[in-house]
Amino acid sequence: MSASRTERLLNLLLALLNTELGLSRAVLREKVYRDDAGNDVAFGRMFERDKVDLRQFGFEIETITDRGFGEDDPASTRYRIGKEANRLPEVKLTSAECTVLMLAAQLWERAALGSAAVNAMRKLQAGGGFADVELPSGLQPRIKPAGQAFDDVVAAMHGQHPVSFGYLAGSTGREEYRVVEPWGLGSRFGQWYLVGLDRSRAAKRFFRLSRMTTAVTADTSGSFEPPVRFDARAELDTLNELPLQQAVLDVVPGRLLGLRKRAEAVPDGGAWPEGRDRLSLTFRDPEQLAEELASYGPNVHVAAPAELRTAVLRRLKAAAAFTAESPVPLDFPEAGPVPRARKRTSEEQLTRMLQLVPFLVHHQGLHIQDVADRFGVTRKELIEDLKILICSGLPEGYPDELLDIQWENDHVYISEHLDLNRPVRFSEDEAGALLTGLAMLGELPALAGMSGDVLESVTLKLTGAAGGAGRLAGSLAGQSVAPEDSRAFETITRAIRDGQQLRLRYFSLQRDSVSERDVDPLRLYSLDRTWYFEAYCHSKQGLRNFRLDRVDALEPNGGPVSGLAVAEEGYPAKLFTPSDDDTLVVLQLSRQGAGLADDYYAERSVLLPDGGMLAEVRFGSTDWLPMFVAQHGGAVRVLEPRTVGQATADWLSAALAQYAD
Structure with a gap:
């Protein structure tokens, strides 16, 4: 446009x-x-x-x-x-309801519904019913759906278009081509599932997004009608949890401390040729465990069961095959901001302007930079919006029939709004983003201090305001974002609130070691149910991120925080903090793995003709990159430095050699 x-x-x-x-x-x-x-x-x-x-x-x-x-x-x-x-009906929210709603909206910050949630919140702010609030104790839960497939399925659900994709069938272990009417999407047992009508079988089926072997393609020329009052959560609740199984693993002595903590040693297990330690590990999902075991490469051999061994081999072979492909030209744009960010479109500009007018009506006299920050644009872009608005009006175009906006002395006022003083009603994806996000917060400990009615009341208000646009919410079923270890969560929350230092014993997967540290906790955030806290580490003299499930012990050490570091403004908090001393690595990502460029804060990136991507990323240590490549089984490979790429190829060959027989 x-x-x-x-x-x-x-x-x-x-x-x-x-x-x-x-x-x-x-x-x-x-x-x-x-x-x-x-x-x-x-x-x-x-x-x-x-x-x-x-x-x-x-x-x-x-x-x-x-x-x-x-x-x-x-x-x-x-x-x-x-x-x-x-018009969006008037929605009046209490301070507690605003806090809950902000948490719900920011769940999707880097997911497919992120922009929809942002637009919905701006509409509420534009309507004057949303107050500025602070999140409790620097808290930010987030979700990380299954990559590009999630985005594509949500878009197809919204447009009611059938989708097609390659799929690794759990029953046969073979790759099959499926054409599906996407009725709903949700999380169950830590995995994301698509539920819909499989057209080739003329029956309802469930598809795990992690088993999709190709990109999801929507048939925009086709359409379908989902079942009336479809409820994705009710459908997913019919899935039975996978039965418990025992994995038999042969592990290099002295390695994989985290795995050993969860496993049991098998007596007289040293019969394997290289004198390894034999471990027994209880698990349910072979695909989920295979992702972890593949990352250990030659340090672990799966002796049983066969299904788990096959899943690990599939990832290792895919990673080795991708690594062995001919290199692609390393043609990056000039240095600067990551060009992967999508170019702003005129559709986005018009959407923003329709939110901007009612926002200015309810927020007269704000500084122009404050307005630009609220809408996530530069001052220049905002002024371009305002210039278009003041030239717009009724057909005759007389001075009193134009939008009247002034920004003298850098403060913005509007005196004629021409009935654009109320925001447009929610779209389906906007309503779905907020309502599904609210449903996911039910067990979050940080909300326990609020009235039990807050979550219910804000959900009722949003449901009423959404009206028919709330349909998509019934097709989405997220997972709980409550932490596995609520005691550690509460200890960190309290320390952040009271300004206390913490003493922790921490397991590092990359270094395969345990260390003790004194830290100043700054904020908590999550990806799905995996929670992290950002802190200033006194032993490393810098900001670090710690996974709660790798904390062995945690308690206040009696001292106040040092004040040597503060959390950056805004979210998402970075899982990794690149520095100029890090190694610059060039990765090639498949279309399914393109989201890794964002996850690891690529400095430069460029799209490839096949839908994949080149990404330039800084890593503090390259020693763990073979683990990274194997874990993602064919979605990523290292192009530069070549020595790291060759080391990764050798590491994968050693891992595969264990299964040569």
């Missing part, structure tokens, strides 16, 4: 909003389109496209036909937009 088209759509919207009797095509063509429309046929096509665009922005266009004439008679047909039907 070009800038001129953005202005035209905004003027068309204002014209249709500010008429009671409706406007005919002839009037709209003369007053809004003017000479841009060309001949009658071109104007007709342009007008129909614009009507579709306005509907996508949340505005239903009413068609009024004079009595005695048909709708196919353009001369007698008028158009208008009803004001109340398109």
Whole structure:
């Protein structure tokens, strides 16, 4: 959508909003389109496209036909937009409800519904019903769905389009091609599942996103109707948990301390040729455990069961095959911000402007930089928005029929809003992002101090405001974000609140060792149910991130925090803190693994023709990169430094050699 088209759509919207009797095509063509429309046929096509665009922005266009004439008679047909039907109902929230809702919205910060949640929150702020609040004790739960497949399935669910993908069938172990009507998406037993109609089998089926072997492709020319009142959570609850099994593992002596902590030694297990330690480990999901075991490479051999061994081998072989492919040209754009960030579109600009006008009505006199920060744009981009807005208005275009916005002395005021003073109603993905996020917060310890009715009351208010747009929420079922170890969570929360230092004993997976440290805790955050806390580590004299499930012991050491470091503003907190002393590594990512560029804060990246990506990432140590490559089984390989790439290939060969027989 070009800038001129953005202005035209905004003027068309204002014209249709500010008429009671409706406007005919002839009037709209003369007053809004003017000479841009060309001949009658071109104007007709342009007008129909614009009507579709306005509907996508949340505005239903009413068609009024004079009595005695048909709708196919353009001369007698008028158009208008009803004001109340398109507006978000007023939502009044308490401070506690605002806190809960902010946590729910920020769950999706780096997921497919992230932008939808941001837009929904801006609409609530624009409506004047949302107060600024602070999150409890620097807290931020987040979810990390299953990569690009999650994004693609959510988009197809929203548009009600069938999808196709390659799938590794659990029953046969073979890769199959599936065409599915995506009814719902949710998390169960720590995995994300798609539930829908498998067209080839004409039956409902569940598909684990981690078993998808190809990218998800939506058939935008096709459509389907999901079952009435479909409830993804109820469907996923019918899945039975996998039975307990015993893994028999042969481990290099003195290695894999974290694995040994969960396993039991098998007596007289040294019969394996290289004198390894034999361990027995209880597990349920072979695919989930295989991802971990593959990352250990030659340090572990899976003796049994066969299904687990096959899953580990599949990852190692895929990683080795991808590593052995011919290198691709390392052609990066000039240094600067990561170019993977999607270019801002005119659709986004118009969406922002429709939120900006009611926001300014309820927040008169804000500094222009404050407004830009609220909307996540630069000062220059905001001024471009304001320039378009002040040139937009009713068809006649008289001075008192234009939007009137001033920003003298860097403070923004609006005195004429032309009935854009209320935000547009929620879209399906906006309502779904907030309502699903609220459902995931139920067991979060940080909410325990609030009234038990807060979560329920804000959910009821949002459900009422969403109306029919809440349909998508029933198709999404997230998982609980409550931490596994609530005691450690509460100890850290209390230490952050009271400014206390902590003493912890911590297991490092990369170094395969245990250390003791004194730290200043700064904030808590999560990816799914894996919780981390960011802290200043006195032994390392820098910021570090610690996983709660790798903390062996944790208690206050009696001292106050030193104040040597503070948490950066905003989220997400970084799992890794790159520095200039780190090694610069060039990774090639498949389409399914492209999200790793964001996860590891790529400094530069560029898309490849096959949908994959080159990413330039800083790593403090390259020793663990073979583990990283093996874990992601064919989704990533190291191109530079070549010595690291060759070391990874040798490491994978050694891991595969264990299974040569």
